[in-house]
Every structure is written in C-alpha cells, then in structure tokens.
Amino acid sequence: MSTLPSSSIPIFxxxxxxxxWRRKAFAENKSVGFVPTMGALHDGHLSLVRRSLAENDLTVLSIFVNPAQFSPHEDLTTYPRTLERDLEVLAEQNVAMKQPSAVFLPSVKEMYPGGIHQDVSQQRGTFVEVKGFGEQMEGKSRPTFFRGVATVVTKLFNAIEPTNAYFGEKDIQQAFLLRRMVTDLLLSHPSPDHVHIVPTVRDASDNLALSSRNAYLSTSGRKVAPTLYASLQVAQGYWANGGSKSECINAATSFVQQRVEEAKAQGLDVNMKLDYIEMNQVRDFEVVDDDATRHLREEDPIILSGALWVDKTRLIDNILLGAQALKYK
Structure with missing residues (x-):
C-alpha cells in the first residue's frame, strides 16, 4: 500500500x-452513499457513483477484489486491476458540485484477518449465507459465489455504515439477495429500503451490458457478445405477446444457436456456449412454472436472466418482466 497512486480523493x-472519518460524518449528520466495487471501473460503476452523489452529502467507493467469491478455477489472479485509472476517473465525477468523498481500499488481510482460501472446504472463520436464495440462477452455476458476496458485503456494510448503498441491475440476483440479507440481519446502515438498484448501463452501439470482464473479450468475441441480451429481448417479445415461459425460452435459445451458426459462417474465431436462460420469481428466486405464468404476468414481476460463455469469458444479463417491475428498484 506504500506505492498507492496519488489521488485528490482521500484513500483509507x-x-x-x-x-x-465516518464518526465525523455522523457527528455532522451527513448522509453517506456507498458504491462497493472490485475496481476496473467503467461507466456502469460511475452511474452508481453519480446516483450516490446526487442523493447523499458524501459518497464512498470501495475497491476490493474479493477472493471469497471466486472458486479455485475462476479468474481471481487475472481479474483486471486498474487502480491508477480508477482513481483518475473517480476524481472526474461531479454532480451538483459534489465529488466522491473517500475511497476504501483494504487489503485481503484487512478484510479477512484470519486468512481466506478460495476452496470453501478449506475456509475457517465467519461467513454469511442467505439460505434458499443463493442456490438458484447464478448460484446454480456458481455454487459458492453468493456466500462470498454476502460475506464481503456484510463486512463492508459494517465498516462503511452507509446511509444508502447502490448496486447495478445487471447483477440483479445479487442486489435482491443483499436486500434480503440486510432485512434478515436487522442492519440499520443501510436499511433494506436504502439498498438501491440502478439500471444497467449498456454500450450505445449494440446494447452490451458494461462489465469489467468485457476486457477479456477478443475482437471476434466482442462482435458476438451482444447475443445474450438480444436473446433475452426475443424472449421478452414473446412474453409481451402472451407467450408461455417455454415458448419464450425456446425462442431465446434458438436465437443463440442461430447466432452461433452465423458466427461460424462469417469465419469468426470465437466459441459461444449458452450456460442458461431462465425465468425466476423476484420474491424468492424460485423457477417459474410454465403453468403459473399467466398469474405472474398479472401480479408479480419476474426475472428473465441468462449467462453465455464467449470463449473463456462468461457474460450475464437480465430483464425484469412485468408491470410492477419498477417498484422493486
């Protein structure tokens, strides 16, 4: 930490x-907005920062690449780390004459005093699980992921004590799960209604959701990466026209396969593999039954989500379906 880049924003x-620093904010009765990140900032992160700047007296952003949410075979060591640039773009943010107030930049030892192992079976100490909410959707493909997320965010909330916290809609399951966790653990900073979900920021040219992992994509991979969101839009169209769940998902899956064939015909050096496309209830993440879709269409929003491998890069995306979707944000 002695080699930290210079920054106009205080770093803790x-x-x-x-x-x-936080005690002083409490004493002055100032609200604190919080944006937790793993760095490699893009405009999706910065949209969260700008929302916080608009709604709070002070804004804190954390940068911490959390080992507990990477399984042993995942990309912890190669995850993009761009601290100097991150600090530069943060310093450029200004909303209503307010700029980011602080950056929390802890070490692994600071966050996990007893140490941390990527292999869950080797871990010792205190960890947080949201039972029944972390096994579906992304949790089905990444069984230990939400355990790591819930643990580190609990630690960050305890350290930062934010008035408001901001998460991106691209990681919709994470945001809803953390709201549930805050509710169950009786946290006051933030309270459940102060965990905010901010719309996904997309590339204006092709609607690809911004993500730090997009940096892994090759030139050919970048060309086909919008396939996932486009497939979800196909399913959304079928849903809007009264289609059943199976019709929606079959249409989306067929669309992906069509794009795979088109990529081969165009001679693109890229391998696409669909992980899943699914519909889940917002309340409990349970998989939507095909027979229940008429009721859900009228009463509750559902999450239409998917994951797509583009070579070695795994992309995720989602669309909230239903007239009541906005009340969950």
Missing amino acids: ITVAEYRG
Whole structure:
C-alpha cells in the first residue's frame, strides 16, 4: 500500500482509519452513499457513483477484489486491476458540485484477518449465507459465489455504515439477495429500503451490458457478445405477446444457436456456449412454472436472466418482466 497512486480523493486502507472519518460524518449528520466495487471501473460503476452523489452529502467507493467469491478455477489472479485509472476517473465525477468523498481500499488481510482460501472446504472463520436464495440462477452455476458476496458485503456494510448503498441491475440476483440479507440481519446502515438498484448501463452501439470482464473479450468475441441480451429481448417479445415461459425460452435459445451458426459462417474465431436462460420469481428466486405464468404476468414481476460463455469469458444479463417491475428498484 506504500506505492498507492496519488489521488485528490482521500484513500483509507484500514477500517480503523475509515471509522475516524465516518464518526465525523455522523457527528455532522451527513448522509453517506456507498458504491462497493472490485475496481476496473467503467461507466456502469460511475452511474452508481453519480446516483450516490446526487442523493447523499458524501459518497464512498470501495475497491476490493474479493477472493471469497471466486472458486479455485475462476479468474481471481487475472481479474483486471486498474487502480491508477480508477482513481483518475473517480476524481472526474461531479454532480451538483459534489465529488466522491473517500475511497476504501483494504487489503485481503484487512478484510479477512484470519486468512481466506478460495476452496470453501478449506475456509475457517465467519461467513454469511442467505439460505434458499443463493442456490438458484447464478448460484446454480456458481455454487459458492453468493456466500462470498454476502460475506464481503456484510463486512463492508459494517465498516462503511452507509446511509444508502447502490448496486447495478445487471447483477440483479445479487442486489435482491443483499436486500434480503440486510432485512434478515436487522442492519440499520443501510436499511433494506436504502439498498438501491440502478439500471444497467449498456454500450450505445449494440446494447452490451458494461462489465469489467468485457476486457477479456477478443475482437471476434466482442462482435458476438451482444447475443445474450438480444436473446433475452426475443424472449421478452414473446412474453409481451402472451407467450408461455417455454415458448419464450425456446425462442431465446434458438436465437443463440442461430447466432452461433452465423458466427461460424462469417469465419469468426470465437466459441459461444449458452450456460442458461431462465425465468425466476423476484420474491424468492424460485423457477417459474410454465403453468403459473399467466398469474405472474398479472401480479408479480419476474426475472428473465441468462449467462453465455464467449470463449473463456462468461457474460450475464437480465430483464425484469412485468408491470410492477419498477417498484422493486
């Protein structure tokens, strides 16, 4: 940490240092907005920062690549780390004459004093699980992911004590799960209604959701990466026209396969593989039964989500379906 880049924004590397700053904010009755990130910032992250700047007296952003949400075979060591640039773009943010107030930049030892192992079976210490909510959707493909997310966000909420916290809609299951966690753990900073979900930021040219992992995509991979969201839009169209769940998902799956064939015909050096496309209830993430779709169409929003491998890069995306969807954001 002695080689930190220079920054006009105060940087705190320990919880003790940060808490001194936070006590002053409490004493001055100032609200604190919080944006947790793993760095490699893009405009999706910055949209969360700008929302926080607009709604709070002070805004804190954390940068911490969390080992507990990477399984042993995943990309922890190669995850993009661009701290100097991250600090530069943060310093450029300004809303209503307010700029980011602090960056929390802890080490792994600071966040996991007892150490941390990527293999769950080797882990020792205190971890947080949201039972029954972390096994579906993304949790089905990444069984230990939400355990790692819930653990680190609990730690961050305890350290930062934010008035408001902001998460991107691209990671919709994560955002809803964290709201549930905050409710169950009786947290006051933030309270459940102060965990905000901000719309996904997309590339204006092709609707690809912005993600730090997009940096992994090859030139050919970048050309086909919008396939996932386009397939979800196909399913959304069938849903809007009264289609059943199976009709929606079959149409989306067929669309992906069509794009795979088109990529081969165009000679693109890329391998696309669909992980899943599914519909889940917002309330509990349970898989939507095909027979229940008429009721859900009228009463509750549902999550239409998917994951697509583009070579070694796994992309995720989602669309909230239903007239009541906005009330969940």
